[in-house]
Amino acid sequence: GIQVEQSPPDLILQEGANSTLRCNFSDSVNNLQWFHQNPWGQLINLFYIPSGTKQNGRLSATTVATERYSLLYISSSQTTDSGVYFCAVYTGTASKLTFGTGTRLQVTL
């Protein structure tokens, strides 16, 4: 099956800093989503982005499907950005979202 690797695995930022999270996948995908799992365990949809670039406030994402990666940018980070960020992909041959390994982000004052 498809392999989905995220980097870095852990990240500590001071409030106000910017960061880039990466998601690499081993096969062609039809769909890619980014999620934020907050410290209470809730999964929050950030982006549905099979290709191209999208922006939502301080967050933006870019997927380059032909090169099999996606990037999530967080600007001017806030403590509420803390948690785990997952990317998840659909392939044409599988009927499910396969999750990446996650990036654990901690934003400190």
Add this chain to the structure above:
Amino acid sequence: NAGVMQNPRHLVRRRGQEARLRCSPMKGHSHVYWYRQLPEEGLKFMVYLQKENIIDESGMPKERFSAEFPKEGPSILRIQQVVRGDSAAYFCASSNHPGDTEAFFGQGTRLTVV
């Protein structure tokens, strides 16, 4: 417009008991997925269902676990004779058309086996 609803949010069971987890998909969604998350780990696929059909159960343990999505009512994930290793967060997601549209997750059920 209610999202994906899961209940209960927290469930405590003694070893050997049965656990029933419920998931009501978003309105208009007919595809349901169950995932399990062990502490400090990622989400692992368990099963994918459409109304009255199991489409993909490749992630389901062979014994004690079953899932259904009846014509009427929520999807149910059933775990019989629970063991301590079943303690985890169980998430349900729904979508309108798999692969082409966004999937949304419920808040999860945290199962603790004592």
